[in-house]
Amino acid sequence: MSHPAVTPTSHSGTGTEPVLSVRALQKAYNVGKPNERLAIADVTFDVAKGEFVCVVGPSGAGKTTLLRCLSGLLAPTSGEVRFEGAPLQEVPARLSVVFQDYSRSLMPWLTVNRNVALPLKVAGVAKRQREDRIAEVLHAVGLGDVGRNYPWQLSGGMQQRVAIARALAHQPDMLLMDEPFASVDAQTRFDLEDLILKVRSDLDITVVLVTHDIDEAVYLADRVVVLSGAPSRVEEIVPVPLGRPRNQLVTRSEETFAQLRRHLMELVTAH
Amino acid sequence: MTIVDTGWFRIGARVLVVAALLAGWQYLSAAEILDTTSFPSMTATMAEAGRQLQSADLWLAVWETVRGWGLGLLIGCSLAIVVGTLLGLNRFAYLSVIPVIEFLKTVPVIAILPLAIVVWGATLDMKVFLVAFGVFWPLTIQTIYGVRAVDPVVRDTAAVLRLRGLRKFLNVTLPSAAPFIATGLRVAAAVGLILTIIAELIGGAPGLGLSILTSVNAGPSRLPATYAFILFTGVAGVLVTSAFAYLEQRLLHWHESQRNAAAKAA
Numbered sequence A: 001m002s003h004p005a006v007t008p009t010s011h012s013g014t015g016t017e018p019v020l021s022v023r024a025l026q027k028a029y030n031v032g033k034p035n036e037r038l039a040i041a042d043v044t045f046d047v048a049k050g051e052f053v054c055v056v057g058p059s060g061a062g063k064t065t066l067l068r069c070l071s072g073l074l075a076p077t078s079g080e081v082r083f084e085g086a087p088l089q090e091v092p093a094r095l096s097v098v099f100q101d102y103s104r105s106l107m108p109w110l111t112v113n114r115n116v117a118l119p120l121k122v123a124g125v126a127k128r129q130r131e132d133r134i135a136e137v138l139h140a141v142g143l144g145d146v147g148r149n150y151p152w153q154l155s156g157g158m159q160q161r162v163a164i165a166r167a168l169a170h171q172p173d174m175l176l177m178d179e180p181f182a183s184v185d186a187q188t189r190f191d192l193e194d195l196i197l198k199v200r201s202d203l204d205i206t207v208v209l210v211t212h213d214i215d216e217a218v219y220l221a222d223r224v225v226v227l228s229g230a231p232s233r234v235e236e237i238v239p240v241p242l243g244r245p246r247n248q249l250v251t252r253s254e255e256t257f258a259q260l261r262r263h264l265m266e267l268v269t270a271h
Numbered sequence B: 001m002t003i004v005d006t007g008w009f010r011i012g013a014r015v016l017v018v019a020a021l022l023a024g025w026q027y028l029s030a031a032e033i034l035d036t037t038s039f040p041s042m043t044a045t046m047a048e049a050g051r052q053l054q055s056a057d058l059w060l061a062v063w064e065t066v067r068g069w070g071l072g073l074l075i076g077c078s079l080a081i082v083v084g085t086l087l088g089l090n091r092f093a094y095l096s097v098i099p100v101i102e103f104l105k106t107v108p109v110i111a112i113l114p115l116a117i118v119v120w121g122a123t124l125d126m127k128v129f130l131v132a133f134g135v136f137w138p139l140t141i142q143t144i145y146g147v148r149a150v151d152p153v154v155r156d157t158a159a160v161l162r163l164r165g166l167r168k169f170l171n172v173t174l175p176s177a178a179p180f181i182a183t184g185l186r187v188a189a190a191v192g193l194i195l196t197i198i199a200e201l202i203g204g205a206p207g208l209g210l211s212i213l214t215s216v217n218a219g220p221s222r223l224p225a226t227y228a229f230i231l232f233t234g235v236a237g238v239l240v241t242s243a244f245a246y247l248e249q250r251l252l253h254w255h256e257s258q259r260n261a262a263a264k265a266a
Helices: A063-071 A112-122 A127-140 A156-168 A186-203 A214-220 A248-252 A255-269 B007-030 B042-053 B056-089 B091-106 B109-120 B124-148 B152-160 B165-201 B208-217 B220-251 B256-265
Strands: A018-029 A037-048 A052-056 A078-083 A095-098 A174-178 A206-210 A223-227 A232-239
Touching: A018 A063, A018 A206, A037 A063, A037 A078, A037 A206, A052 A063, A052 A214, A063 A095, A063 A174, A063 A206, A063 A232, A095 A156, A095 B152, A112 A127, A112 A156, A112 B165, A127 A156, A156 A186, A186 A206, A186 A214, A186 A248, A206 A214, A214 A248, A214 A255, A223 A255, A232 A255, B007 B042, B042 B056, B042 B220, B056 B091, B056 B124, B056 B165, B056 B208, B056 B220, B091 B124, B109 B124, B109 B165, B124 B165, B152 B165, B165 B208, B165 B220, B208 B220
Parallel strands: A037 A232, A052 A206, A052 A223, A095 A174, A174 A206
Antiparallel strands: A018 A037, A018 A078, A223 A232
C-alpha cells in the first residue's frame, strides 16, 4: 500500500486543506459503444472541513451520477476525486452516504438497532460500546425508544432519521446526502433540515447535499454549487452569506434569502 | 366488520363444506349411484382409517415415507442452496452453467425412475435419490435468482457501509435471497412428497405408496383400506405444505408479502 503524498490530519497544517477535492471530473456511460452518453462534462470544486455545500441543478443534470462519483461508488471516466488527500478507490471509511430512498436503504430484515450497528461492527467496535453508541446516536437524531422496531414500522420521517443515525454512528468526517428529504412531507422536511443543521454544528461534520430544491439549498448551505443541464458543468459556485443558526421562519423571510433564491432560480432555469 | 369476517364463521363454513362432501359421498354409495366394486362407502372407509390408525403397520409405512422424503429433501435442498449461492455470486459461472441447469430442470423426474430402480432397487436410497434429484434443479435456479436479486439501493448501501465477505453475505445477500429460497423450499417439500409416493407406488419401496399398491392388489374387499391410505397421503401433503408456509411466515415476517398478510389478519 502506498501512502498519499499529502497526509492531512486535524492537528497539522493550516486546516484549510479541502476534505473533498473534485478536479475536472468527467463521467461517460457506455464508453466506446454507439449509445455513449456524457453525463458529467467537467466538474471542479472543493469542500473545506466543516463546510456545508449543496449541489443543485436542473432535473436530469447528472446530480445522482455526480454523487456516486463523489462517494466512490462509481469510477469517473477522467478527472479526479480526492477525499482527505487520497484519491478515491472505493467508498472511504470516514465518509457516509444517506440515500433518498430510506425504505430500501434500511435493511427491512434488521431492527433499527441492528441497522445502526452495521457500520460499528465493520469498524470493529465492541458489543458494549456499540450498544451505548447506538442509543447515543438515535438520541442525537431525535429518536426515542425505537431500537427494537423494524424500520418499516416507523413513519417516513423517522426512517430517514434512522438512516442518518446509521450514517453518523461510526463518527465519519463527511456526510454525503442524495436528495435525502425528497420523499417526506413538507413539515417533516423542515424538521429534518433543521435536524441536519443541528447535527452538523454539534458534530462539526462536513456535509455535501445534492438536491433539486433551491430553497432547501439556500437554507442549508454555506456555498451552493450550481450545475448546468446534462452534460454537467459547474455553472457557478454561489456563497450563501446568511447567518447561523438558521431558522425556518426568520431565515426564509430575509431579503438576502430571496435574492439568492432568485439568482439560483435564474441559473437553473436558464437552459 | 360483518359476521362473514369473523374467525368462527370462517372455520364453521369450512367444517360445513367438508361435512357436506362426506355426507354426499355416503349418500351416493348407499344409493348405489357409485359403483360399489370401485367405491367403498364413506363410513366403511372411515372405519378402516380408524382401524389403520391403531395399527403398527400404518405408522411404519408413514415413517418410511417421512424418512425417504425428509432425507431426500435435506440432501437435495442443502446442495441446491450451496450450489445456487455459489453460482449466483459468480457471473461467469452463472452464465456458463445456467443452460445445463435449465435443461436438467425440464427433464421429468419420472423419466429417471427406471434408472434409479436399476441402480438401487426398491430401497430407501432409491427414494432419497429421486427426491433429492427432483428438488435440486428448481431450487438451485430459485436460489441463483434470489442471490442475484439484491436491490440496487441495498447493494449501494452495503458498499457504503463497507460490508464484505461473510458479514455481507449474512446481512445482505442471504436475506435478499430468502423470499426466493423460501418459495422454492415450500414447492420442493410438496414436490418431494409426491416423488416419495411415486417411488413407493411404482418403484416398490416401503411406505404409504406401497401400502396403497398392496391394498389395491388384495382385491375389492380391501378397497376401504386403499381409500384410507389415499386419504392419509392427502393429510400428509396438507401438513407438509402448512408447516412450510408457517415457517416462511415466521422467518420472513419482515417481507412485504408477510407484512400485508399480517395486516389483513389483524
